[in-house]
Amino acid sequence: MVEETYDVEFDESNGSQGAHIDVVDIDEELLVEAMKNIPIEQIDEQAQDIGSLVHTPQVTPQRRSQLTSAHPQDLIIGSASKGVTTRSRNVAGFCKAYSFVSSIEPTTIDQALSDPDWVNAMHEELNNFSRNETLEAKPKGARVIGTKSVFQNKQDDEGNIVRHKARLVAKSYSQVEGIDFGEIFAPVARLAAIRFLLAYASHHDMKLYQMDVKSAFLNGYINELVYVEQPPGFEDSNNPNHVYRLSKALYGLKQAPLAWYERLRDFLIEKGFKIGKVDTTLFTKKTDDDLFVCQVYVDDIIFGSTNEEYCEEFGKMMAKEFEMSMIGELTFFLGFQIKQLKEGTFIYQEKYTRDLLKRFKMDDCKPIGISMSTNTVLDIDESGIKVDQTLYRSMIGRISCLVCACVLGQADPKEFHLTEVKRILRYLKHTPSIALWYPKGASFELLGYSDSNFAGCQVERKSTSRGCYLLGHSLVSWSSKKQNCVSLSTAEAKYIAAGSCCAQLLYMKQKLLDYGVKLSRVPLHCDNESAVKLTNNPVQHSRTKHIDICHHFIRDHVAKRDVLLRNVGTKEQLVDIFAKQFDESNFCRLRSELNVLDLRTII
Known part of the structure; x- marks a missing residue:
C-alpha cells in the first residue's frame, strides 16, 4: 500500500x-x-x-x-485510534495528516489515471510485466491480442482495504485454439481438500500458514508465439505501434493458469517434494518423523509442518525463487475466516454472511432458528407469482452450499421460491458465527453417512442422494445430488445413494495415503437394512434385478473389504440434516453432533 x-x-x-x-x-x-x-x-x-x-x-x-x-x-498526527479517512468522504480536516485509501474501484483506465494510488498500483504491475517481455516491431501478418487493466481492492478478514491491485490482462476471446494455445486445464484445489487439510493439521497439532505469489501467472513459461498490444495509457511514445512478444504467460491468456501450475509443480518437485497421486495440488515432504504439507490454490499457498523450522525454510525457499507476499498465520482464505486455537480450529464465514445480508438489503431482517419449515415442499410452482429471475439466481449462487432444494425454481422462480431463499438468509442472520469445529487430538478415523429421499422430486419422481463425510469428528465434505434414474423402492434409492457415497469415501481414503496414513475398511452408515443386505448378498430379486450395473460398484468394494456398510438407527443418521426438515430442537441436535458450533458460546 x-x-x-x-x-x-x-x-x-x-x-x-x-x-x-x-x-x-x-x-x-x-x-x-x-x-x-x-x-x-x-x-x-x-x-x-x-x-x-x-x-x-x-x-x-x-x-x-x-x-x-x-x-x-x-x-501520526492526532489520535492514533482515529479511523482511516478515505477519498469517498466529502470533507477532510486540513490541519491533520491522513493516509488516503481509495475505496472506489475504477472501471476505466481514465478513472484509474486520475488517482495517484491506482497509478502506483499500475506501475507496480507493469514493472512486473515489462521486465519479462520484449517490445519489438509488429511482424507482418502477426496476430496481436489486445490488453486491458482490471482494478480491485484487496481486503483483510474484517473487510478493511489493505492495498490496491491493478492487473494487466489479455483479451483472450481473440485467441485461436491450436495457434495461440493448446492444453489449458490446470488443477485447482477443491474446498473439500482445504477442509481436509485443516482437519488433518488440527488433529496433528500443526499450525498452518499462508502466502501469496505476486503476479503468479507472469512466472509461467508458454510455448506458443504470442503478441499483445502495449498497455492502454502506458504506450511507448517513441514506438507507439510496437507490440510485446511474450516469453511468459500473461493474465487472461487461456494457457496462463496451466503455465503457472507447471512452473510451480516443477520447482517443488525439484526441491524434493512429492506430488499427491489423487490431489495434484497437494505437495508433501517427509523428513524423519516430521511431515511438511503444502496445498496450492492458484497463487495462494497453504502450508504447515510438524516442525516449525521447515515452515521458515519453505518461506525462504519460495521467496528466493518467486516474489512472495508472506501473509503469515492462516486466518482468511477464499472467503473463509479461520481461527486456530490450542484446542482446535474454527472455520466460519461471519464477514461473508454480513456482506451477503447487506447486499440483498436484509441486514435488518427478522432472524429465524431453522432454514426450512417442517411443512414446506419445494417444487415447481406453475400458478405462483413470477419474481425477478436475475435476483433469484444471484441469491442462489451466493449461498450455493445451502440451497439444493431451492435450485429447482431457477428456470421459472415464483414468489414462493424467493420467500424460501429469504428464509435461508434470515437463518444466516440468526447464525452469523456458526462454525465448523475441528477438535485437536480427536479420534482419527474416516467415516461416511448416506441417505436418500425416495421420489422426492414431485415432477420427475426421482430421488436425491445425500452424504456427509467426517475425518474423526470433523465434517470435511457433504453432498446432495438428484439421482439420474427413477427408483422403484426406498431400498433401491438408498442403495444407489450408498454407491455414490462409497466413491467419495474411496477418494478420501486414497487422499490420506498422500499424508502417509493408511486405513483398512472405511465404515459407511446407512439407515435401510435392505440396502445394506443388497451390498453383501447379490441376490436376483424381482424388485432389484433391473438395477443398472453401474450402481453395483459398491458391491465390488464391499467384497474387497475397502468399505464396510453398517446399518444405523434413524436417530443416529447424521446426514438427515441434509435431507429432511426438522423442528428447531432436533435440527440443533444434529448440527451439534456434526461439530457445527456457535463461536459466541465457546470463545
Whole structure:
C-alpha cells in the first residue's frame, strides 16, 4: 500500500494582523470545491489560492512517500485510534495528516489515471510485466491480442482495504485454439481438500500458514508465439505501434493458469517434494518423523509442518525463487475466516454472511432458528407469482452450499421460491458465527453417512442422494445430488445413494495415503437394512434385478473389504440434516453432533 504523509510544522509566533477567519467557520462545501481534483504535485501552488480565502498559520509541508503495510507511529498526527479517512468522504480536516485509501474501484483506465494510488498500483504491475517481455516491431501478418487493466481492492478478514491491485490482462476471446494455445486445464484445489487439510493439521497439532505469489501467472513459461498490444495509457511514445512478444504467460491468456501450475509443480518437485497421486495440488515432504504439507490454490499457498523450522525454510525457499507476499498465520482464505486455537480450529464465514445480508438489503431482517419449515415442499410452482429471475439466481449462487432444494425454481422462480431463499438468509442472520469445529487430538478415523429421499422430486419422481463425510469428528465434505434414474423402492434409492457415497469415501481414503496414513475398511452408515443386505448378498430379486450395473460398484468394494456398510438407527443418521426438515430442537441436535458450533458460546 502506498502511503503519502505530510509533516506539518505550525509557526504560531507570528499571528495575522488582519481579521482572522477560522477554518471551522468556512462552509464545508466551499472547502471541498477548493480542494477537489487537485493533484498532489500542485498542493503547494493551490495552497496559495486557498490562503486567499482562509488565513491559517504559516506551514511548511514536507512530502514523504513509502511502501509500507503499517503507518509509522512517529508520523501520526492526532489520535492514533482515529479511523482511516478515505477519498469517498466529502470533507477532510486540513490541519491533520491522513493516509488516503481509495475505496472506489475504477472501471476505466481514465478513472484509474486520475488517482495517484491506482497509478502506483499500475506501475507496480507493469514493472512486473515489462521486465519479462520484449517490445519489438509488429511482424507482418502477426496476430496481436489486445490488453486491458482490471482494478480491485484487496481486503483483510474484517473487510478493511489493505492495498490496491491493478492487473494487466489479455483479451483472450481473440485467441485461436491450436495457434495461440493448446492444453489449458490446470488443477485447482477443491474446498473439500482445504477442509481436509485443516482437519488433518488440527488433529496433528500443526499450525498452518499462508502466502501469496505476486503476479503468479507472469512466472509461467508458454510455448506458443504470442503478441499483445502495449498497455492502454502506458504506450511507448517513441514506438507507439510496437507490440510485446511474450516469453511468459500473461493474465487472461487461456494457457496462463496451466503455465503457472507447471512452473510451480516443477520447482517443488525439484526441491524434493512429492506430488499427491489423487490431489495434484497437494505437495508433501517427509523428513524423519516430521511431515511438511503444502496445498496450492492458484497463487495462494497453504502450508504447515510438524516442525516449525521447515515452515521458515519453505518461506525462504519460495521467496528466493518467486516474489512472495508472506501473509503469515492462516486466518482468511477464499472467503473463509479461520481461527486456530490450542484446542482446535474454527472455520466460519461471519464477514461473508454480513456482506451477503447487506447486499440483498436484509441486514435488518427478522432472524429465524431453522432454514426450512417442517411443512414446506419445494417444487415447481406453475400458478405462483413470477419474481425477478436475475435476483433469484444471484441469491442462489451466493449461498450455493445451502440451497439444493431451492435450485429447482431457477428456470421459472415464483414468489414462493424467493420467500424460501429469504428464509435461508434470515437463518444466516440468526447464525452469523456458526462454525465448523475441528477438535485437536480427536479420534482419527474416516467415516461416511448416506441417505436418500425416495421420489422426492414431485415432477420427475426421482430421488436425491445425500452424504456427509467426517475425518474423526470433523465434517470435511457433504453432498446432495438428484439421482439420474427413477427408483422403484426406498431400498433401491438408498442403495444407489450408498454407491455414490462409497466413491467419495474411496477418494478420501486414497487422499490420506498422500499424508502417509493408511486405513483398512472405511465404515459407511446407512439407515435401510435392505440396502445394506443388497451390498453383501447379490441376490436376483424381482424388485432389484433391473438395477443398472453401474450402481453395483459398491458391491465390488464391499467384497474387497475397502468399505464396510453398517446399518444405523434413524436417530443416529447424521446426514438427515441434509435431507429432511426438522423442528428447531432436533435440527440443533444434529448440527451439534456434526461439530457445527456457535463461536459466541465457546470463545
